[in-house]
Amino acid sequence: MAGSTTAERGERRRESSGPPAVRPRLGRRHLRLIIILAVALVFLGSGTFWLLYGSDLARVERVSVSGTRVLTPGEVRAAADVPVGDPLAAVDTDAAASRLREKLPRIGTVDVVRSWPHEIGLNITERTPVLLIEKGGEFTEVDDEGVRYATVSQAPKGVPRLELNVRRGGTTAASLRRFGEGRLVREAARVAREVPDAVARITRSVKVRSYDDISLELADGRTVAWGSGEKGAAKGRALTALLKAAPDARHFDVSVPTAPASSGS
CATH class of the missing domain: 3.40.50.10960 (Rossmann fold)
Known part of the structure; x- marks a missing residue:
C-alpha cells in the first residue's frame, strides 16, 4: 500500500493544529483577565482594610451594658476597659470578657459583641446568692x-x-x-x-x-x-x-x- 503523499501529510497537520494564531490569542486574553482580577482583589482588600482599620467609619464610639442588678454599668465599663476610639474590628472581645470575669467575680456569664459600626455591647448575667x-x-x-x-x-x-x-x-x-x-x-x-x-x-x-x-x-x-x-x-x-x-x-x-x-x- 502506497504511503500518503507529502501534500496529504501537510493537510493533516494543518487540520490538527487549528487555525493559526488562535491559541496564542486565547492565552493572552486569559492572562489579561487574571491580571485584572488580581488588581481588583488587591484594591478591594486594601479598601476593606482601610475601612475597618484606617477610617473613622467603624470606630468604637459607645460601650453599652445590659444585665446589671447589683453592679452599675459604670463599674462594668471600667472593668472591661474597651478602648473607645479604636477600630471596632481591632477590639479583642475575648480579652475584654476575661477582664470582666477577673475583676468582677459577681458576673456569672458575659458576652462581648460588636454592633457595627460604632458599638461594643457588654451583656452580662450576675450570680444570684442561694x-x-x-x-x-x-x-x-x-x-x-x-x-x-x-x-x-x-x-x-x-x-x-x-x-x-x-x-x-x-x-x-x-x-x-x-x-x-x-x-x-x-x-x-x-x-x-x-x-x-x-x-x-x-x-x-x-x-x-x-x-x-x-x-x-x-x-x-x-x-x-x-x-x-x-x-x-x-x-x-x-x-x-x-x-x-x-x-x-x-x-x-x-x-x-x-x-x-x-x-x-
Whole structure:
C-alpha cells in the first residue's frame, strides 16, 4: 500500500493544529483577565482594610451594658476597659470578657459583641446568692454552684445562712477532712437549689453536719432533715407532700425520699 503523499501529510497537520494564531490569542486574553482580577482583589482588600482599620467609619464610639442588678454599668465599663476610639474590628472581645470575669467575680456569664459600626455591647448575667456565710459581721454570697463570689456588709433579704457545725471529733470535722470545706459548701448550695420555692422563701439556715447530713431550719422553727444533696428533686416533691399532709408537724425527714416522715406537733 502506497504511503500518503507529502501534500496529504501537510493537510493533516494543518487540520490538527487549528487555525493559526488562535491559541496564542486565547492565552493572552486569559492572562489579561487574571491580571485584572488580581488588581481588583488587591484594591478591594486594601479598601476593606482601610475601612475597618484606617477610617473613622467603624470606630468604637459607645460601650453599652445590659444585665446589671447589683453592679452599675459604670463599674462594668471600667472593668472591661474597651478602648473607645479604636477600630471596632481591632477590639479583642475575648480579652475584654476575661477582664470582666477577673475583676468582677459577681458576673456569672458575659458576652462581648460588636454592633457595627460604632458599638461594643457588654451583656452580662450576675450570680444570684442561694446561701450566705456570715463572719465578722459581713456576709459572703454563695451561688447555686457553691462559688463564693462577693462579700457584703448587709445580708440580702430572703437568703438563708450556711452553718458548718464543726465540732472537734464530730462528724462535721471528719467530713471536712475527707471532702474539704469547698465540697461541703457546694453540697449545701446544691440542696438550697433543689428546695421548693415555697420552702426556700421561709428557710432561715442550711446546716451541714456532714456530707450526707444536711438539714434546713425554717423561719417558724420547723426543721427538715434533707440528707445529702443527691436526689434533690425527689426530696423536694416529698417535702411538698409532707407539708400538705402534716401542716402541724415540727420536723420533716426526706433524707430517704421514698419513705418520708414527719413528727411533732
